[in-house]
Amino acid sequence: MKKIIIPVIGALLSTSAFAQIYIAKSCEISFFSKTPVEDIAAVNKAAKPLLNIVTGDLQMKIVMTAFVFEKPLMQEHFNENYVESEKFPNAFFKGKINEKIDYTKDGEYKVTATGKLTIHGIEKERTIEGMLTVDKTTITLKSTFKVMFADHGVVIPGLYSGVIPPDTEVKINAILEPYKKS
């Protein structure tokens, strides 16, 4: 009889696999570059990062056209000429949080996530540092990291090579809660 019960419990557990998945209820991804002429800044509030607290898998899809710039013209240039959003509509991060975190305990943890960052259709293996905060049923992820344009084949035209810096600072701030099957 035991032989039956164990697999059944297993099956029951696996059907509730969703319980280990957290999804962002709010997320802000912004980037900022200072140039002598004007600052290049944009924010994207449409992304929904996902975290599996058992396996540590961390994944997100970022819709490039959802980056809002101060100036609509800059937004058009970003999408048309730099990241080519029609060819590469999304950026991705698919990785794992390296540290073992006790998600049952509230607290702040310094974490690193290793995985593939894909922007402009070009993958780059990255390890990104951040802070993970557990507060009852919510998990907050915060990180600031640099993205080099050249790593992802984003070309700065010669005319602006001295004006636009070769990288940009990306900030991410996401609040996650347990995924509910709708």
Add this chain to the structure above:
Amino acid sequence: MKIIQKKIVGLSALAFLSFAAFAQDDMLSLLDSKDGKKTHEKTIATFKDPKIINAQTTETVKKGTMNFSITHRFGNIGVKSNGGVHSLYGLDNTADIRLGFDFGITDKLTLGFGRSKQNELVDGSVKYRILSQSIDNHVPFSLALFGEMGYNPQLPLQFYSGMAENPDFKQKPEQRLSYTAQMILARKFGWRFSMELLPSYVHRNFVIANVNPNNGAKEMNDFYGIGAGARFKIVQRVAIIVDYFYILSDYRMNNTSKAFFSPLGLGIELDTGGHIFHLTFTNSAGIVENNFLPNTTDDWLKGGFKFGFNISRVFNLGHKNVVKS
């Protein structure tokens, strides 16, 4: 009992497997099932400027911004059309100059005004974008409506020149008004190539009652035309542009007393980030529809084309999207 046991083991193994596969693979698939509906992202920049060379595009000026454009057409290049070396291939002459201001009231609605050298025409225009093509072809093309009204403030001597003596004729201010209405249908075929069609209608409140001696057709207040335009990106930020109008007017067909031609423009478009530059060659002298649709009288084949340029710059007027968190 044994069979049932096996079945249960099998099923639960399956459940485990599917869970394992799910955990490793793509949590992102959850987003699709959760969000459900597709977004139908709009295409970006079917054209880069509200105008190609002569033709309007489906592009509107974005909300809270103003597009300022300076357009210039020099004189004819060819010797047979008063060009040649003695006018430095037209550079000594000016066929038309226009300053234009277009305001983005919303992302879809643009109101503009401008002033041209030709006919001293003061124009006001409205453009409304009804449809925007989507990347997934849910909406297969873009559609905009364009309306323009022009007022000709020239001295009566100029405005009524060429008119036959008529003691009953009364000069009225409304005679100086002219109108153009266009429907603009555009499609972007991949990142390189965009094309558009522009069924057009022109009405002028006053025309001089000339007759085409070739077919007896009188000059009419109204006529139709159809335009076509295209943009081909050579590399990012550099494109070849072309536009053409075919005008449906019997008066303008093989008119032996005054020849009319279809406006044809060819040019290069440069996008520097802040400005859009057009370097163009066109046989039309006028820059706005109310001028170049009825009055293009130069022939490409006789060197009747002019060098010209357009510079557009977008200014932000107060409104800014908030990007700080």
